[in-house]
Amino acid sequence: xxxxxxxxxxxxxxxxxxxxxxxxxxxxxxxxxxxxxxxxxxxxxxxxxxxxxxxxxxxxxxxxxxxxxxxxxxxxxxxxxxxxxxxxxxxxxxxxxxxxxxxxxxxxxxxxxxxxxxxxxxxxxxxxxxxxxxxxxxxxxxxxxxxxxxxxxxxxxxxxxxxxxxxxxxxxxxxxxxxxxxxxxxxxxxxxxxxxxxxxxxxxxxxxxxxxxxxxxxxxxxxxxxxxxxxxxxxxxxxxxxxxxxxxxxxxxxxxxx
Amino acid sequence: xxxxxxxxxxxxxxxxxxxxxxxxxxxxxxxxxxxxxxxxxxxxxxxxxxxxxxxxxxxxxxxxxxxxxxxxxxxxxxxxxxxxxxxxxxxxxxxxxxxxxxxxxxxxxxxxxxxxxxxxxxxxxxxxxxxxxxxxxxxxxxxxxxxxxxxxxxxxxxxxxxxxxxxxxxxxxxxxxxxxxxxxxxxxxxxxxxxxxxxxxxxxxxxxxxxxxxxxxxxxxxxxxxxxxxxxxxxxxxxxxxxxxxxxxxxxxxxxxxxxxxxxxxxxxxxxxxxxxxxxxxxxxxx
Ligand SMILES: Nc1ncnc2c1ncn2[C@@H]1O[C@H](COP(=O)(O)OP(=O)(O)O)[C@@H](O)[C@H]1O
Ligand SMILES: [Mg+2]
Numbered sequence: 001x002x003x004x005x006x007x008x009x010x011x012x013x014x015x016x017x018x019x020x021x022x023x024x025x026x027x028x029x030x031x032x033x034x035x036x037x038x039x040x041x042x043x044x045x046x047x048x049x050x051x052x053x054x055x056x057x058x059x060x061x062x063x064x065x066x067x068x069x070x071x072x073x074x075x076x077x078x079x080x081x082x083x084x085x086x087x088x089x090x091x092x093x094x095x096x097x098x099x100x101x102x103x104x105x106x107x108x109x110x111x112x113x114x115x116x117x118x119x120x121x122x123x124x125x126x127x128x129x130x131x132x133x134x135x136x137x138x139x140x141x142x143x144x145x146x147x148x149x150x151x152x153x154x155x156x157x158x159x160x161x162x163x164x165x166x167x168x169x170x171x172x173x174x175x176x177x178x179x180x181x182x183x184x185x186x187x188x189x190x191x192x193x194x195x196x197x198x199x200x201x202x203x204x205x206x207x208x209x210x211x212x213x214x215x216x217x218x219x220x221x222x223x224x225x226x227x228x229x230x231x232x233x234x235x236x237x238x239x240x241x242x243x244x245x246x247x248x249x250x251x252x253x254x255x256x257x258x
Numbered sequence: 259x260x261x262x263x264x265x266x267x268x269x270x271x272x273x274x275x276x277x278x279x280x281x282x283x284x285x286x287x288x289x290x291x292x293x294x295x296x297x298x299x300x301x302x303x304x305x306x307x308x309x310x311x312x313x314x315x316x317x318x319x320x321x322x323x324x325x326x327x328x329x330x331x332x333x334x335x336x337x338x339x340x341x342x343x344x345x346x347x348x349x350x351x352x353x354x355x356x357x358x359x360x361x362x363x364x365x366x367x368x369x370x371x372x373x374x375x376x377x378x379x380x381x382x383x384x385x386x387x388x389x390x391x392x393x394x395x396x397x398x399x400x401x402x403x404x405x406x407x408x409x410x411x412x413x414x415x416x417x418x419x420x421x422x423x424x425x426x427x428x429x430x431x432x433x434x435x436x437x438x439x440x441x442x443x444x445x446x447x448x449x450x451x452x453x454x455x456x457x458x459x460x461x462x463x464x465x466x467x468x469x470x471x472x473x474x475x476x477x478x479x480x481x482x483x484x485x486x487x488x489x490x491x492x493x494x495x496x497x498x499x500x501x502x503x504x505x506x507x508x509x510x511x512x513x514x515x516x517x518x519x520x521x522x523x524x525x526x527x528x529x530x531x532x533x534x535x536x537x538x539x540x541x542x543x544x545x
Pocket of ligand 1: 041044046047
């Protein structure tokens with residue numbers, strides 16, 4: 001019944017005497033689409049890793065109303081989907097694109113159960129939605145960065161998560177593909193009724209459904225509010241330590257740097 | 259001709275040698291799939307050195323060398339496992355230190371042993387021809403358990419090989435799988451001290467998987483090709499050792515290398531698909 005899907009209270013991550021995250025407070029409600037924005041090294045990936053349960057932390061974190069540490073039960077992990085910044089794989093690795101997508105369903109199936117018709121249909125449906133159905137029988141290692149990123153998204157959705165964590169899903173892609181992937185993310189967020197945390201350092205490439213921004217800098221949360229309030233020259237210049245200006249055109253706001 | 263082959267096959271020592279080839283080749287080669295795809299050759303080396311050192315110590319202390327080798331493997335796995343879980347440290351350096359330390363222990367033991375027991379040398383390169391019944395039983399059991407593990411957890415294994423992190427994120431018990439794997443590594447290398455020995459086993463932990471990597475994109479075939487390569491390498495090596503009267507461990511390793519060279523040269527995966535062909539292929543795929 002709890003409204004807060006995700007709550008962090010004074011979450012810190014320390015590694016080798018340095019604080020990668022310090023005292024982060026965050027509440028995310030169901031169906032929110034939150035951007036986590038900040039310069040390189042701000043701690044964005046670390047924050048996602050804490051939420052995904054890959055990283056030890058101090059402070060309190062609760063998911064779906066239950067307190068969690070970095071070790072968590074399978075049932076909780078199943079509800080959190082994760083798309084890494086880069087799906088790294090050797091070109092010769094023995095896995096086809098559709099098998100890679102299917103790996104998302106393995107945890108949900110549990111031990112000793114083979115994927116059935118439903119899992120296969122789901123896999124194909126999502127690959128279709130991500131416009132990679134024609135690549136289903138290609139070795140994953142041979143796909144381009146953009147194609148692989150779409151496969152990676154489909155993989156995360158096959159898992160049927162409630163909360164989706166995206167770590168710079170459009171970095172390393174060229175502009176047209178970035179736009180396409182952003183559109184796909186908008187689409188899934190709507191269709192699958194997901195709660196999304198979207199990490200990025202590119203404030204010109206944001207999905208439309210993203211309404212809220214959390215900005216990080218040096219492991220601290222320095223902004224939390226409406227995306228329109230975040231995307232101002234003042235706010236961004238402060239966070240990115242670089243003079244930035246915004247201008248509007250056709251009702252859209254653009255950020256430019258000198 | 260056929261009769262003479264059949265007759266040869268009916269000799270008990272020949273049958274035992276064939277069984278040894280199959281078991282040694284299959285167990286090492288199945289494991290090599292993990293070693294190659296998870297890029298953990300250094301873990302393979304460390305474990306085989308641990309088995310070797312443990313077995314030498316076992317001889318010194320009058321313990322069954324398989325048991326002491328296995329125990330030292332498990333201790334090594336207990337150090338390696340958590341190490342590879344830590345993101346903040348490249349384990350390569352520590353692995354290097356660990357395996358040279360184990361090598362030192364092994365050679366120290368060898369130095370003390372050679373004056374008393376000549377059999378210790380066998381731990382270094384083993385012998386496919388002189389296995390005891392016990393050696394064979396242990397090897398058969400280990401191979402069986404490894405095969406069952408791979409068959410039962412095939413879909414989980416695929417995810418873990420693909421990415422441990424993604425496996426963890428989607429609710430696959432990847433740590434359990436990984437630790438079973440380390441445990442199986444210990445069992446395979448220590449039970450194969452008798453067949454190819456602690457120094458040469460490393461070749462069989464890498465080459466068969468490397469052969470499969472040249473030949474297939476299908477994980478099931480990957481395991482099968484790897485196992486077949488391992489068995490064939492053992493068999494060819496054994497025949498060569500008999501014909502040319504050379505140590506079987508060495509000839510097995512050389513046979514494995516020849517198989518790898520062949521796979522590398524004839525690899526269909528290395529044939530480059532030119533962009534235009536790729537495009538046509540894509541359009542055909544779409545239809
Ligand atoms: N393995 C590590 N050991 C120590 N510091 C690290 C390690 N990985 C990352 N860091 C540091 O942690 C900070 C935050 O990293 P990260 O969360 O990856 O930043 P972001 O994703 O925002 O670019 C950076 O300053 C980085 O240098
Ligand atoms: Mg990052």
